[in-house]
Amino acid sequence: xxxxxxxxxxxxxxxxxxxxxxxxxxxxxxxxxxxxxxxxxxxxxxxxxxxxxxxxxxxxxxxxxxxxxxxxxxxxxxxxxxxxxxxxxxxxxxxxxxxxxxxxxxxxxxxxxxxxxxxxxxxxxxxxxxxxxxxxxxxxxxxxxxxxxxxxxxxxxxxxxxxxxxxxxxxxxxxxxxxxxxxxxxxxxxxxxxxxxxxxxxxxxxxxxxxxxxxxxxxxxxxxxxxxxxxxxxxxxxxxxxxxxxxxxxxxxxxxxxxxxxxxxxxxxxxxxxxxxxxxxxxxxxxxxxxxxxxxxxxxxxxxxxxxxxxxxxxxxxxxxxxxxxxxxxxxxxxxxxxxxxxxxxxxxxxxxxxxxxxxxxxxxxxxxxxxxxxxxxxxxxxxxxxxxxxxxxxxxxxxxxxxxxxxxxxxxxxxxxxxxxxxxxxxxxxxxxxxxxxxxxxxxxxxxxxxxxxxxxxxxxxxxxxxxxxxxxxxxxxxxxxxxxxxxxxxxxxxxxxxxxxxxxx
Amino acid sequence: xxxxxxxxxxxxxxxxxxxxxxxxxxxxxxxxxxxxxxxxxxxxxxxxxxxxxxxxxxxxxxxxxxxxxxxxxxxxxxxxxxxxxxxxxxxxxxxxxxxxxxxxxxxxxxxxxxxxxxxxxxxxxxxxxxxxxxxxxxxxxxxxxxxxxxxxxxxxxxxxxxxxxxxxxxxxxxxxxxxxxxxxxxxxxxxxxxxxxxxxxxxxxxxxxxxxxxxxxxxxxxxxxxxxxxxxxxxxxxxxxxxxxxxxxxxxxxxxxxxxxxxxxxxxxxxxxxxxxxxxxxxxxxxxxxxxxxxxxxxxxxxxxxxxxxxxxxxxxxxxxxxxxxxxxxxxxxxxxxxxxxxxxxxxxxxxxxxxxxxxxxxxxxxxxx
Numbered sequence: 001x002x003x004x005x006x007x008x009x010x011x012x013x014x015x016x017x018x019x020x021x022x023x024x025x026x027x028x029x030x031x032x033x034x035x036x037x038x039x040x041x042x043x044x045x046x047x048x049x050x051x052x053x054x055x056x057x058x059x060x061x062x063x064x065x066x067x068x069x070x071x072x073x074x075x076x077x078x079x080x081x082x083x084x085x086x087x088x089x090x091x092x093x094x095x096x097x098x099x100x101x102x103x104x105x106x107x108x109x110x111x112x113x114x115x116x117x118x119x120x121x122x123x124x125x126x127x128x129x130x131x132x133x134x135x136x137x138x139x140x141x142x143x144x145x146x147x148x149x150x151x152x153x154x155x156x157x158x159x160x161x162x163x164x165x166x167x168x169x170x171x172x173x174x175x176x177x178x179x180x181x182x183x184x185x186x187x188x189x190x191x192x193x194x195x196x197x198x199x200x201x202x203x204x205x206x207x208x209x210x211x212x213x214x215x216x217x218x219x220x221x222x223x224x225x226x227x228x229x230x231x232x233x234x235x236x237x238x239x240x241x242x243x244x245x246x247x248x249x250x251x252x253x254x255x256x257x258x259x260x261x262x263x264x265x266x267x268x269x270x271x272x273x274x275x276x277x278x279x280x281x282x283x284x285x286x287x288x289x290x291x292x293x294x295x296x297x298x299x300x301x302x303x304x305x306x307x308x309x310x311x312x313x314x315x316x317x318x319x320x321x322x323x324x325x326x327x328x329x330x331x332x333x334x335x336x337x338x339x340x341x342x343x344x345x346x347x348x349x350x351x352x353x354x355x356x357x358x359x360x361x362x363x364x365x366x367x368x369x370x371x372x373x374x375x376x377x378x379x380x381x382x383x384x385x386x387x388x389x390x391x392x393x394x395x396x397x398x399x400x401x402x403x404x405x406x407x408x409x410x411x412x413x414x415x416x417x418x419x420x421x422x423x424x425x426x427x428x429x430x431x432x433x434x435x436x437x438x439x440x441x442x443x444x445x446x447x448x449x450x451x452x453x454x455x456x457x458x459x460x461x462x463x464x465x466x467x468x469x470x471x472x473x474x475x476x477x478x479x480x481x482x483x484x485x486x487x488x489x490x491x492x493x494x495x496x497x498x499x500x501x502x503x504x505x506x507x
Numbered sequence: 508x509x510x511x512x513x514x515x516x517x518x519x520x521x522x523x524x525x526x527x528x529x530x531x532x533x534x535x536x537x538x539x540x541x542x543x544x545x546x547x548x549x550x551x552x553x554x555x556x557x558x559x560x561x562x563x564x565x566x567x568x569x570x571x572x573x574x575x576x577x578x579x580x581x582x583x584x585x586x587x588x589x590x591x592x593x594x595x596x597x598x599x600x601x602x603x604x605x606x607x608x609x610x611x612x613x614x615x616x617x618x619x620x621x622x623x624x625x626x627x628x629x630x631x632x633x634x635x636x637x638x639x640x641x642x643x644x645x646x647x648x649x650x651x652x653x654x655x656x657x658x659x660x661x662x663x664x665x666x667x668x669x670x671x672x673x674x675x676x677x678x679x680x681x682x683x684x685x686x687x688x689x690x691x692x693x694x695x696x697x698x699x700x701x702x703x704x705x706x707x708x709x710x711x712x713x714x715x716x717x718x719x720x721x722x723x724x725x726x727x728x729x730x731x732x733x734x735x736x737x738x739x740x741x742x743x744x745x746x747x748x749x750x751x752x753x754x755x756x757x758x759x760x761x762x763x764x765x766x767x768x769x770x771x772x773x774x775x776x777x778x779x780x781x782x783x784x785x786x787x788x789x790x791x792x793x794x795x796x797x798x799x800x801x802x803x804x805x806x807x808x809x810x811x812x813x814x815x816x817x818x819x820x821x822x823x824x825x826x827x828x829x830x831x832x833x834x835x836x837x838x839x840x841x842x843x844x845x846x847x848x849x850x851x852x853x854x855x856x857x858x859x860x861x862x863x864x865x866x867x868x869x870x871x872x873x874x875x876x877x
Contacts, residue, residue, distance in 0.1 A: 041512040053511065058519030059556065061512050149518070156558045318571050397582045398569040406582040409569070419571050430563050449561070457564025464559045478561070 004033045004089065011099055018293040019106040023368075024285065026109035027123070028084035031102070035091045039075050040064040042088055046268070047080035048129045052136035052260070053145075054152055076310075077101045081112040081271070083123035096299040100306060103289040107282030110371075115277070117270040117375050120167040125267055132260045139253045151254055155261040157467040160429045161240035162265050164273065179234065183225075236433035236448060236507050241265065243434045248471050258471070272427040273375045280324015281371050283310070287325065318420075326392055327383050331370060332363035376424045384420065386413045422453065430456060433507065435479070444490075445472045448505035449480040456480050458489075465491040479505035522556060523607050527614070528621050535618065535728060536862035548608040615731045622870045624732070640692040649689025658688035702791040703741040703784075704733055705777055706759065709798035711748040711768040718831040722797040723760050725829060725865050729795060729872060730756075743780060747773035749803070753780065769803050770796075770840065771810040778818040787822035794819065795827040795872065800838025808840060812847045820853050827872045832860045 004012070012031060019026065034042065044060035045051045067073045076097075079087035087105040089098055112118050122128055140148045169175065199208045228234055237243050241262040245255055271278065287307070295303055311322045334340055338358030347353055370379065396419050398409040410416070431450035439446035445468065449456060461478065468476040469491050477490035479501060486501040527534065534551060572582055618624075645658055663682040667673040673680075706726045710719060734740055744759035745751055748766030751773040777794060785792055802808050819826055830841040841856055848854050857871040858864075 041510065044512065044515075050511070053515055053518070055515055055518040055522055056558065057512065058515035058517070061516055062519060153558060157560055160560050160562070318573065322573070392573060393575060394571060394573050395576070395578075396569065397572050408572070408576045408578050408580045408582060410578055416571055419569070423570065428563070430561050432561055454563040457562050460559040460562055460564070462559075464561050467559065 002033050004031050007095075008033065008089065008098060011095070012102055015099060015102040015106065015289065015294060018103070018289045019110075019285070021293070022285065022288065024106055024110040025114060026085065026106055027082075027113050029106065029109055030084050030086050031105075032086065032088050033091055034088050036068055036075075037065065039078065039088060039090050040068060043075045043078055047078050047086075047088075048126060050126075050130040050133050052133040052152070053140065054149060056156070077104050077108075079105045079108045080125070081118060081121060081123070082125055083113075085109045085112065086126070094302065096295075096302045097306060099294050099299075100286055100290060100303065103286035103294060104282045106289070107285035108278060110285070111274070111278050111281045114368075114372050115270070115274060115375075116373055117273050121267055121270060128267075129264070132264070135256065136260065139257065143253065148253075148257065151257055151470075152261065154467040154470050155241075155258050157464050158241060158244070158471070159261050159265040161238075161432050162242075162262065162269065163238035164269060164426065166239050166242070167266065183229075232437040233434055236435050238431070238433055240432060240434050240447070243437075244471055247437055249473050250471065254471075269427065270375075273377075276320040276324040276327075276376045276424075277371070277374060277379050278324070279321045280326075280328050283321050283325040284328040284367075318423075323392075327379065327388070328367060328370075330385075330388050331383055332367050334363075335366035336361055336363035338362070377421060380417070380420055380424060384417055389413050389416055425452070430454075431507075432478070433505075435505070439477065442474075444475045444477060447476070447478040448507075449478055450505065450507055451481040455482055458482070461489060462491070462496045465489060465496065469493060523609075524617060526556065527551065527607075527609065528617055531618065531621055532863060532866055534614065536724060536865055548610050549614070550606045550608050552606050611731055612735050615728070615735045618728065618866075618869075619732055619735075622866065622873070624870070624873045639695050641695055642690045642692045644691045644693070645688045646691040647688065649691065653689045653691075655688050655690050659686055662686040662688060702793070703743060704730065705743045705745065705780065705792065705794045706730070707745040707747065707751075707773040707777060707794065707796040708759065709748070709768060709770070709773075709796075710746045710762060711766050711799075711801075713768060713801045713833055714799050714831070715834055718799055718833050721831050721859055721862060721865065722829070724862070725859065725868060726795060726797060727760060728865070728869055732869075732873070733793075741785075743784075745773050745776050745780075747776070751776040767803055768798070768801055769807050770798060771807045771814060774811055774814040774819060778814055778822075781819075781822050792823045793825050793827075794823050795829065797829045797831060798838070798840065799833035800830040800840035801833065802838065802840050808843050811840075812844060815844065815848070815854070820848075820851065823853060826854050828854065828856045829868055829872070830856070830858050832858065 008031065012029070016029065040061055042049065043064055044057045051057060064073075064075065068075070075090070077087065079085065085105075085108075087101075087109075089101060093101070136148065136152070196209045196214060199205050232247065233243065241258065244250075245258050245262065248255075250258065290303060311319065311325070337356060338344070338360040339353075339356050344353075344356065347356070370383075374382070390413075394416050395411045396409045396416050397406050399405070400407045431452065433448045433450065434445070435448040436444075436446040438444070447468075456478075461480070465476050465478060475490060475492040477488050479486070479488050481487065481504055482498070486504040487498050488501050489496065489498050491497075576582075645655060659682050660680060663680045663686040664673070666683075666686060667680060706729075708719075708722050708726065714722075730742060734742075742756065744754050744756055746754055746759060746762060747769070749769045749772065750766075753776060754762070773796065781787065781790075781792055802811070815826065828841065828844060830838065841858060844854070845856060855872055857868040859868045
């Protein structure tokens with residue numbers, strides 16, 4: 001790794017100047033020049049120079065190096081969300097490429113700094129990761145490489161079980177405080193009112209609200225309250241990792257390793273929540289910076305060549321770069337000409353719609369607002385319109401069971417949008433809750449999967465339960481739906497069983 | 508210094524090797540590896556090395572795409588991996604099914620470790636290797652007798668030119684110590700092979716395709732393993748039905764013939780071969796014979812036993828006989844020779860009923876480590 005040579009420094013100053021012109025608001029940007037091997041190394045560490053030792057980084061590296069060597073793919077840009085923001089340039093790239101990467105990186109940098117979902121991430125993550133790494137190394141020295149590595153495997157297998165909104169909520173202590181208060185209030189309120197129907201004629205009261213019925217209701221409610229009072233967790237809890245840290249019987253080092261994995265999972269979460277937006281935003285800016293300012297006439301062909309590959313919308317693949325950049329362009333256009341709001345929505349005159357131009361010029365302002373406030377789900381939900389969908393020729397595809405090939409299923413707007421949103425909701429992961437830590441009063445851990453239309457992958461679910469058992473040290477189960485039937489998958493320490501349940505899990 | 512990624516990488520390779528070991532039986536019984544040679548790598552499909560998570564799989568692949576086409580049209584080949592949301596264009600990611608590359612030698616080594624095969628000690632005549640020195644480079648120090656005049660002169664000339672002490676009118680070159688260059692040698696081991704493996708295979712009509720396949724695979728692995736053990740090992744290949752002939756390695760692993768079975772024909776060719784090319788007093792001879800044991804006649808079997816007793820066994824370090832179970836049932840031959848040589852150490856017999864037995868059979872043959 002080396003600081004960049006003078007000609008690249010000049011280039012950076014130039015690109016940064018353009019970024020300033022466009023009003024991008026970024027962290028101090030640092031570029032490093034690396035050769036392709038180092039690039040693969042850093043990329044397999046997720047952009048960080050130091051991570052804890054683990055074989056999966058080696059696997060990533062193996063794969064990247066191979067695809068690089070065989071020319072299948074190439075890591076173009078690598079930028080991390082830190083302050084100052086680090087990005088890596090590949091040695092031997094042409095000047096156009098470097099310029100393009102720089103422009104792109106300034107877009108990411110601006111996004112990291114300003115998007116709301118990144119606001120709670122630790123911007124000094126390089127140091128944090130390095131510290132985590134040295135702690136893990138120390139544990140390996142003390143307890144042996146394989147036990148620690150195996151335990152990391154276990155933790156990683158659970159690292160998608162986190163609560164995306166936890167960071168924006170009250171700290172746990174305040175939360176508990178508030179819960180207590182609510183309980184007290186509930187206890188105080190008049191028990192007699194429970195289950196009572198409204199009754200204006202006093203003499204009918206015994207018929208409309210028979211005392212024994214009211215009494216039953218009151219008892220039931222009290223029982224329920226008593227039951228939840230002792231229940232851990234009180235309410236289904238989405239931060240499974242956090243829950244395990246607090247409640248699982250772990251050694252000190254194990255709890256620490258679990259904490260490390262959780263911390264890093266939360267750090268990477270916003271990047272998964274804003275993949276389309278982030279890439280779209282960076283692509284939008286590199287294309288404006290390059291085409292309006294930075295490109296020289298002789299570089300246009302090379303530029304177009306690279307960019308067309310980046311934006312290529314393979315028929316069956318959703319390209320986040322393409323989708324993102326087109327949406328941002330669409331938003332800018334619509335807000336410039338005023339194609340939004342109730343008046344636009346109500347208008348069904350095709351002629352009027354095509355010639356719609358209120359000359360508002362709000363596009364730029366809207367763009368920056370969107371990049372600050374949205375994530376992929378809300379972004380798609382709000383701006384993926386029928387017109388956009390038609391224009392960009394989106395479709396849903398599905399597997400033909402007989403031939404096994406993928407076929408275009410439909411071009412119906414709602415279907416497409418639902419499918420897109422389905423993929424993005426909860427960053428593409430299932431909703432899983434801790435339901436009961438003392439299931440059947442036997443200390444078993446019960447999770448619940450909130451079914452949103454797609455089943456869990458069964459073989460993976462089995463293995464994950466095994467790993468969960470390793471942490472919980474008691475049998476573990478998960479409630480889910482398999483082919484629309486409520487089931488419970490359980491691992492008791494020696495075998496996995498699947499049994500029928502009477503009711504599906506709901507929150 | 509070993510970089511961090513190299514450590515992680517080697518951990519990964521270790522895990523891969525572990526996985527290969529677990530499924531070795533399966534890989535060993537794969538026939539398509541046989542067209543490869545030792546240093547070539549083979550791609551082995553791995554049961555995915557992945558970290559299991561609770562993920563959404565469902566039973567049907569689906570997603571959202573972009574482009575032209577009517578409902579019902581196929582989405583282009585190789586596109587859409589079921590998680591279109593992950594969209595992988597323009598990035599260095601996208602690994603799904605894993606194929607690892609290992610060389611055949613590595614695979615043979617893993618086989619050796621897994622079977623606990625002893626390293627075969629060459630015995631008999633002295634050393635397997637002789638060494639030969641070749642003078643191919645220069646160095647700064649050495650005995651005067653090896654001084655290279657040309658190189659030394661050039662260095663001295665260059666130095667004098669550079670320091671300005673060279674006079675064109677009086678071209679005297681005086682080398683100092685730093686100028687001197689000496690010839691230097693490298694020692695190349697020159698394999699002096701004195702071990703030979705002779706493979707005999709029954710390709711007669713009673714051997715079905717599957718049997719031949721098993722035999723080929725088994726001798727292929729024995730061959731690969733032994734080659735990785737010995738440098739410059741000689742091997743000879745004999746195929747036989749009612750008549751026998753010596754063939755090339757490639758032919759041995761590929762031919763399909765058919766005809767009657769006269770095992771003695773192969774043994775005769777083998778005996779002649781040993782006598783002509785590999786006299787027993789200077790060569791370690793290993794012989795392996797594979798057949799379905801369905802010999803033509805009792806007389807022929809008697810001839811075989813005679814040959815074994817009088818010629819082959821005295822000449823060989825080990826004689827291995829592997830009998831493959833054929834659709835017509837297992838032949839008589841293995842019983843006959845077991846009966847004829849009840850306590851002969853040099854004769855190792857093994858029965859193979861299916862592809863899964865190949866590993867055990869190899870172990871049987873090689874565990875002796877003769």
